[in-house]
Amino acid sequence: MIKDIRELAHDKAAYARELERRWSGLLSYRYIGRNHGSLNAGPVDNTVTLRRDMRNAAGGLLVSPLSISAPECGGQTDLESVPNPVIHSCQILDPGIGVKRIEVVASHCLKQGTRLGFSRSRIVDADNPARVLALMEGQGAIIGRPPEGLGKMPENRLEVLDSPDLPPLWQVFGAQRESAGVWTLPELSPDMASPDAALHMGPQHIALEAAAIDLAARLAGTDRLQMESWHVMFLARGKRGPFRLTGEAWPGSEGKLGVRVDLVDAGDGGRAVTTASAVMRRAD
Secondary structure, three states, X not given: OOOOHHHHOOOHHHHHHHHHHHHHHOHHHHHHOOOOOOOEOOOOOOEEEOOHHHEOOOXXXXXXXXXXXXXXXXXXXXXXXXXXXXXXXXXXXOOOOOOOEEEEEEEXXXXXXXXXXXXXXXXXXXXXXXXXXXXXXXXXXXXXXXXOOOOOEOOOOOOOOOOOOOOOHHHHOXXXXXXXXXXXXXXXXXXXXXXXXXXXHHHHHHHHHHHHHHHHHHHHOOOOEEEEEEEEEEOOOOOOXXXXXXXXXXXXXXXXXXXXXEEEEHHHOOEEEEEEEEEEEEOO
């Protein structure tokens, strides 16, 4: 079983060691290439270099790398709390054709309560900040408190070079397509788990988007689709796995398609973990 870091809250040194081990081993930010100045020591860098695997079949931006780059779950960091996402929203204004790097800007907490926080940010073209690509909003819960005085951690950077041979993100994160519109994520592993021993939001965004595109493409007869609206509600912590994703798609007007995808913990009695809704548009 993966240890829940909250069990170490009484021991500052042990907590710090475990947090660094878990944070530096978490695949979500390392594979996307997102550095967090609030947690990582060294220069602040809120940019992410885009690769082919971060784009859809039409050449526009996938939503999951944006959502991982700007999780917006209340403004709390792992040095201040044990955060847990509740709601995440991303509205894509520009598919980012020709953009080489994105930057997360204006990230700030809107309100911080005793248990809940609300935050938002913008994603822009890092080389042309006036070009706004997406608006991000989120709500998060505080499910624990770390010992006071924890320091920032060294970045464990993972260099992923852009290449036509890069596998899709869903494959890297262990997702599999079982049948039309039915996807799975494997049992929980340390590189996919948040410090509180639950399925991290990164693999969830990636698998949910893959399933949503699959469902929409079957309905539209093409995978040349661009995400415009992405709304995710995290219902419960995914603690075991494997995780199963199913959903449904509907046609809309003016080339739009709507999709809902549910993620359940098949290893925990089919417990509902996350639900996502998406609005896409035909890109051709």
